[in-house]
C-alpha cells in the first residue's frame with residue numbers, strides 16, 4: 001500500500017526515480033509525486049493526481065538534473081485524493097515520503113500548529129515532516145539523530161524515507177510496520193518498498209528489519225536497530241530475472257499471470273516430491289520440533305484470495321489429513337478474544353507476506369499459546385516469513401496484477417502437498433500417495449483448461465453488460481465460487497456474490513430472475529446430484545444458468561453448459577478457478593477496465 005522509491009546516484013536521477021516508482025504502481029495509484037535536489041541545491045517537487053504516467057507527462061517538459069531524490073505512489077488513507085495530499089511532503093528543508101498510518105497524527109498536528117506550522121494537506125505524513133523540522137531546529141542535531149529520537153513520538157505503522165535539503169548527501173530511511181529494501185549499486189544506492197522496483201538496477205539487496213534506521217550514502221550504508229545499535233544486516237542476492245516482470249506478449253499482467261499457472265505450479269512442485277513418494281519442503285525448518293504433525297487442530301488466517309485458498313484447504317485437511325481445521329479472516333481473528341483449541345497450530349497465508357491484517361493476526365496469536373506457526377508465502381524476505389516460526393514458499397514468481405491468480409493456485413498446490421505430508425505422518429499413506437500422484441498431472445490439466453479460452457470469451461460477451469452475477473458451488477468448490485466472484489468484482493466492478501449452493505433456498509433464491517445470471521460450478525463428484533437439484537430450483541424460477549462442468553447436462557433455454565475437460569476430483573478446485581479467472585478477465589476487458597490496477601485497490605495492503 002503506497003510505494004516508496006528513493007535513490008542517491010552517480011547518474012542523473014530522474015529516469016531512475018520514474019522507472020522505480022512506475023514499477024511500484026501496483027501498491028497504489030491514486031496519485032504520485034517526486035522530489036529531487038537539483039544541482040543548484042533547490043528542491044524540485046512535482047506531484048499530480050492519477051497514475052504515474054500523468055507524472056511522467058508532467059516531467060517530460062522539464063529538464064531537471066540531480067543525484068538525490070524520493071518518489072511516491074499513493075493509495076489514499078489520511079485525506080482524499082488531491083495534489084495537496086500527494087507525497088513528498090515538505091517542511092522547509094525536510095522532505096518525506098511515507099507508507100503507513102500514524103495513529104496519533106491529530107495530536108501531533110494540533111501540537112505543531114500551536115508551534116506555528118501551517119499544514120497544506122490532510123495527511124499524517126505532513127505531521128512527520130513538521131515534527132522532524134521542529135525537533136531538528138530545537139536541538140540543532142543532524143537529521144539522522146533527529147529521526148532516531150523523534151520516531152518514538154510516532155504511533156502506528158510506517159516506513160519512510162527522508163532527505164534533509166541542508167545536507168543532501170544521504171537518504172535516511174526508517175522501517176516500522178511496512179517493508180523497505182535497500183538495493184546496493186556501484187557508488188550509488190537505492191531504496192524501495194519492494195525489490196521489484198530495483199531488479200533492473202541491482203541484484204544485491206538488504207532488507208531492513210522492524211525498527212531499523214538506515215543512513216544511505218553513495219558509497220556507504222549504516223544501519224541502526226531499534227535500540228540504536230549499529231548493526232550489519234545480511235546482504236542477499238536475488239535470483240529473480242528482470243525479464244520475468246515484463247508483460248511480454250500479453251496485454252495485461254493478469255492475463256500473463258493466468259497463463260503462467262502451469263509453469264508456476266511446476267515450479268511449486270519441483271524437487272519437493274521425494275523418490276519414496278513423500279513430500280519434502282527444504283525451507284520448512286521448525287524452531288520447535290515438527291509440532292505441526294502433532295497438532296490436534298489447525299487455525300488458518302488470511303485475507304482476500306489467500307483466505308479463499310485457506311477455505312479450500314480446510315476441506316482437504318479434515319478429509320485427508322484427518323485434522324480439524326478452522327479458517328478465519330485475519331482482521332476478524334485479531335479483533336476478538338480467542339478461545340484457543342487444544343494443541344492448535346496456526347497457519348497464515350499470504351502472497352505478499354506484508355498484509356497488515358495477517359501480520360497483526362500472527363502477532364496477536366503469539367499471546368495464545370499455539371503449538372507453533374507456519375506461513376505459506378510467495379515472498380521470501382517478507383515480514384510474515386521473518387516473524388513466523390517456519391515458512392513454505394509458494395514459488396509463484398512475481399505477481400503484479402492486483403487481482404491474484406497464480407499465487408492462489410500455487411498456494412493451493414502447497415496446501416495439498418502439506419496435507420499429503422501430514423497424511424503420510426498419520427499413516428494415511430494411500431491418500432497421501434494418491435494426492436502426490438494427482439498433483440503431477442495438475443500443470444497439464446491447467447494447460448488443457450486454458451485452451452478453452454475462446455469458449456470463455458464467448459460466455460464473457462453474454463455477461464459483460466450484467467449488473468449482478470451469482471456464483472454457486474458446493475464443498476471445496478464453494479470457496480472457488482467465492483474466489484470467482486471476488487475476481488469479477490475486483491476487475492469488472494460487476495456486483496458478484498457467491499453462495500454455498502445449499503444456502504440458495506435460505507434467501508438468495510429470492511433474487512433469481514432473468515436478469516441475474518447464475519454461474520454454477522458442477523464437476524463430477526459426490527455432490528453433483530445435489531447441485532443438479534439446485535439447477536432445477538433456479539431453472540423453474542426462470543433463472544439464467546451457466547454450468548461450468550466436465551459433465552453433460554440437458555441444455556435448454558436459459559441453461560448454458562460451459563463444457564470443460566475432465567479433471568481428477570482431488571485437484572478439481574485448483575482447476576475450476578482458472579476458467580473463472582479467465583471469465584473475469586474477459587468481462588473486464590470487454591468493459592474496457594484497467595485490469596491490472598482496479599480502482600480503489602492495491603496489491604499489498606500494508607494498513608489495517
Ligand code: G6P
Pocket residue numbers: 303304305306349350351352353354355358402403404601602603604605
Ligand atoms: C489485497 C489484494 C488481494 C489479496 C489480499 C491479500 O486485497 O488486492 O489480491 O488477495 O490483499 O494479500 P496477501 O498478499 O496477504 O495474499
